Amino acid sequence: MSDDALELIRTRRVVRAMTSEPVPRDQLEQILEAATHAPNAGNRRLQRFIVVDRASTLRVLRMLSPGMLQHPAAAIIICSDVVKAVEYGFAPSSGGLYVDVGTAGQTMLLAAHALRLGSGPVTSFSKAAVGAALNLPRSLRPEMIICLGHPDRNEPPPMTRRRRRSWQDVTYWGRFEPDQGQAGHAARPADGSESFRSSP
Amino acid sequence: MQVMVLTEEEGLELLAYLVTAARTQLDEAAEYGPLRLLTAAQRLGTFMAPRSSQATRALIEDSIQPMPETATRSADPDGYVAALDAVCRGLAEHLVGVFDVDRGDP
Numbered sequence: 363m364s365d366d367a368l369e370l371i372r373t374r375r376v377v378r379a380m381t382s383e384p385v386p387r388d389q390l391e392q393i394l395e396a397a398t399h400a401p402n403a404g405n406r407r408l409q410r411f412i413v414v415d416r417a418s419t420l421r422v423l424r425m426l427s428p429g430m431l432q433h434p435a436a437a438i439i440i441c442s443d444v445v446k447a448v449e450y451g452f453a454p455s456s457g458g459l460y461v462d463v464g465t466a467g468q469t470m471l472l473a474a475h476a477l478r479l480g481s482g483p484v485t486s487f488s489k490a491a492v493g494a495a496l497n498l499p500r501s502l503r504p505e506m507i508i509c510l511g512h513p514d515r516n517e518p519p520p521m522t523r524r525r526r527r528s529w530q531d532v533t534y535w536g537r538f539e540p541d542q543g544q545a546g547h548a549a550r551p552a553d554g555s556e557s558f559r560s561s562p
Numbered sequence: 563m564q565v566m567v568l569t570e571e572e573g574l575e576l577l578a579y580l581v582t583a584a585r586t587q588l589d590e591a592a593e594y595g596p597l598r599l600l601t602a603a604q605r606l607g608t609f610m611a612p613r614s615s616q617a618t619r620a621l622i623e624d625s626i627q628p629m630p631e632t633a634t635r636s637a638d639p640d641g642y643v644a645a646l647d648a649v650c651r652g653l654a655e656h657l658v659g660v661f662d663v664d665r666g667d668p
Binding site for chain 2: 422425429
């Protein structure tokens, strides 16, 4: 992975304040194209994308989505084709379907960031209402909305002001050790050996 | 006092938000409940402010609207409760003035 890619990952933020400036069609297409490269269970590609960039439809979408704080200039609704999923032997609520939604969503967020667009995922919406508003067949279940737009300066503060957790805070190397406690206790030795140690 | 009626579009926007929030709350963290209610209050306030008295507009703009849309209890439990209590107190003091509560019943 190049340093550029790592920098994109580090600097991406959820954007909840967006201007009304439209998102050009070619940028939307680039984001959609990027999503087709996201890892996908069995390469089955059970996700479908609905793009909304019409102001009146976006307004209705926002009314039906309590988690949508931003006024996006465009939105991509990631849907799971649950009928096809069942044909493959997945349960409609299989966790694998949600993982694929997540990988597609994250890929879109990073692609948007690379294009200097703001973006934010929304899952707090009524699936029934959004499905009806967008004329989705019952086979397509809307799972996540990716809001897109140009960042505004009036960005609200993050959801929480907790300290950002380091990778050491959330990682156990090799095997879970309940006594390792908090930050850094599971850090891998700097020499790369597989032995365990606790940080001071 | 001016009779305030939301436009149909404004009313629908709030109605849709409240109904869909009732549904999403079944799936999301319980601490999002207050957050959703406060967002609804802020949206109502946005509709009300241009048609409100100066005092009510001040309450909306100085007390209701500045509440962060993304604040949740878990980030700062005591601070969150204290901030909400402060808003509630300010709201109550405003209501006392608007409804002439200190005058008492005749």
